[in-house]
Amino acid sequence: MNRKAIKRKTARAAWQPAESEPLLKNDFRVLIWVLAVAGSLLAIFSPVLISSDLGTGLKYGLDLDGGTWLQLQLEGAVVQASADETKIISQEYERLLGTGVTVTDATSTHITFTFNGTASNETIDSLGYGSSSSTFSDNRTSVTLSATKQQVLQRFLSGRLDTEVVFTQRGDEPAYEIRKSVTEDGLNSLLKPVGGKVSYFSDAVTTNTRDDTKTILDRKLNGLGLKDIQIRPSDKYLLIDLAGVYNLSEAENIAATPGKFEIRLHVEGNRTEHVLYGEQIDEVGVPRVDERGAWGVPFTLNAEGAGALRDAAIRYNATREPDRHSLIMYLDDRVVYNATMTDSLAAQIQRAPVSDLVASTGTGGKEAARELQVHLRAGALPVTLKVIGSGQVSASLGEQFKLQLVFAGIVAVLAVAIIVALRYRRNRIIVPMLATSTSEVIIILGFASLPPLPWLPLIGQFFGWQLDLASITGIIAVVGTGIDHLIIITDEVLHGGKLPPIKIYKMRVLKAFSIILMAAATVFFALLPLLTLGFGSLKGFAITTIIGVIVGVGIARPAYARIIHESLKGELAVADEDEDYE
Incomplete structure (x- = not known):
């Protein structure tokens, strides 16, 4: 036997697996x-994750579900503004005290003023400009x-605009987020009497406020038992898909209601005093009806x-005198509730703080009680939401889209099968290629069936997303x-109708x-x-396509390269190492 023959025989023995061992045990790429x-099929058809009418864990978007x-x-708005804090203090306390006020000193942390007469510290502190x-x-x-100075301007804007004003940063400069619809001209008119003006104005809220609003809306809508809710944020807008909800007025009422809960105590005449907001509620129970037939929502206050x-009840x-x-x-x-305190509740509050209360919505107020429960549990929206667009997709139209997509998918698969069959005319190539392509679709749908992971930044959006027209288009594109990639691998593996020896095979696969x-x-x-700039269905297309690319390159393509070589070994001859492979 000559040297070349020995060399070829040795090379073949080195890369050919033992025929008695199954392929699955030989290669970790095929095992993965x-x-x-298998894991994707389990996710799609798992009884735990089933959420659609078709008995799968797939979640459909608005255009497929209606x-x-x-x-x-x-x-x-986010603004940068300036004002003379001494003028603010003079005007505000003259209005409160009904007498002239003179500011005698102003530093970076303190402001001192004088006036004729007397006033309690409680009265002076009531304006909220700081402890006195x-x-x-x-x-x-x-x-x-x-x-x-910043605190004074913040409190002035909050009081005059009757809204929450949050101190924030714009770059290295201080700024104020006004959680109300305002105009730059309106702010300049407000600040002009106190020597102020607006230097920067943007009619958009901060990213944190937008994200907080989205989170609270998620809790509200989930609290109503709505399915397949998708909220997509942009700079100034939120686009909400309410799959399965066909009452437009109900949807607008749920989503655009701020849900600000407040308890006040009647003092005398028409005067009431603020006691607490909904943020100080720890737990919210389920709506219930009392012996008088009145519906109410029990809740528990934090300490x-x-x-x-208790402080407000004792003070007044x-x-x-309940x-x-x-x-x-x-x-x-x-x-939503207005009644005098019972003698027993008053006695309890006198002895110790009481945390368990009930907000009654009256007889026949079951739906109102349910709505109140949702708002108490979710919390108040930080800003008001204005509905600037709305629409509906009927259930029948959604079903029609599903049928059309199934038909389009079948046509796409058949077209691919025909092209591959015309090119290679070998079942040992056609079957593995179509099986690999089908497996990629299954794995993509497996990711879509998994529970969402919103707590994972960036990566979490690749799990539990909704299938819509754009994402299905992404699957077809994948x-x-x-198939293009599989053709490249197949052409590299084949050479003149023969299989290359293992060393050359690996080089050609690496090249592919x-x-x-x-x-x-x-x-x-x-x-x-x-993924970060996309608004609407474009993001679904991006997610689907990126998952398909990662799954294909990381899992399906390596397995196919091994499978196609193993599949063709029984049909094609192995070329000699000294043949030309260039």
């Missing part, structure tokens, strides 16, 4: 591929407020809220590009994967901006 397909969509604008200390001499009071209720003598003081509960400035990886990287980075 099989496990990925329902209502809303486009909401977050009302608010005062001295009285010669019928004149001197007050020192602990407040910075701070219970203490605030409501614990000793029949003269009403406890009033508001939801978005609408009274099938097309996947260098082309495939470059193409996949181009697609990945081209679609990556849509």
Whole structure:
């Protein structure tokens, strides 16, 4: 036997697996591929994850399931402004005290002013410009407020605009987020009397406020038992898909209601005093009906809220004269409960803080009680939402889209099968290629069937997403590009109708994967901006395509390269090492 023959025989023995061992045990790439397909089928058809009418864990978007969509604008603005804090203090306290006020000193942390007469610290602190200390001499009071210039301007804007104003940053400069719809001209008119003006104005809220709004809306809509809710944020808008909800007015009422809950105590006449907000509620029970037939929602206050209720009740003598003081509960400035405290409740509050209360919505108020429960559990929206667009997709139209997509998928698979059959005319190539392509679709759908992972930044959006028209289009695109890659691998493996020896085979597969990886990287980075900048269905297309690229390059293509070589060994001859492979 000559040297070349010995060399060829040795090379073949080195790469050919033992015929008695199954392929699955020989190659970890095939094992990973099989496990990925099996896991995806389990996710799709698992009884735990089933959420659709077809008995799968797949979740369909609005255009496939029907329902209502809303486009909401977050009302608010971020501004940079300046003002003379001494003029603010003078004007505000002159209005409160009814007498002239003179600012005598202003530092970075304190402001001192004087006025004729006297006033309690409680009265002075009621404006919210900071804690005060005062001295009285010669019928004149001197007050020192602990407040910075930014705090004074923040409180001034909040009081005059009757809304929450949050201190924030724009770059390295201080800014204010006004959680209300305002205009730049309106702010300049407000600040002009106190020597101020607006230097920067943007009619959009901060990213944190937008994300908080989205989170609260998620809790509200989930609390109503709605399925397949998708909220897509952009700079100033939220686009909400309410699959299965066909009552447009109900959807608008649920999504656009701020849900601000407040408890106030009636003091005397028409005067009421603020006690606490919904943020001080720890637990919310289920709606229930009492012996009088009145519906109500039980809730539990935290220690701070219970203490605030007790302090207010004792301060205004409501614990000793409960029949003269009403406890009033508001939801978005609408009274949902107004009744005097019972003698037993007043006695309990006098002894110790009481945390367990019930907000009654009256007889026949079951739906109102359910709505109140949702708002109490979810919390108040930080900003008001304005409905600027809405629409519906009927259930019948959604079913029609599903049928059309199934038909399009079948046509795509048949077209691919015909092209591959015409090119190779070998079942040992056609079957593995179509099986690999089908497996990629199964694995993609497996990711879509998994529970969402919103707590994982960036990566979490690749799990539990909804199938819509755009994402199905992405799957079809993945099938097309996947077949292209499989053809590249197949052509590299075959050479003149023969299989190359293992050393040459590996070199050619590496060459094929260098082309495939470059193409996949181009697609990945081209679609990556849509994950953060995409609005609407474009993001679903990007997610589907990126998952398909990662699954194909990382799992399906390596397994196919091994399978196709093993499949053709029984049909084709192995070429000699000294043959030309260039």
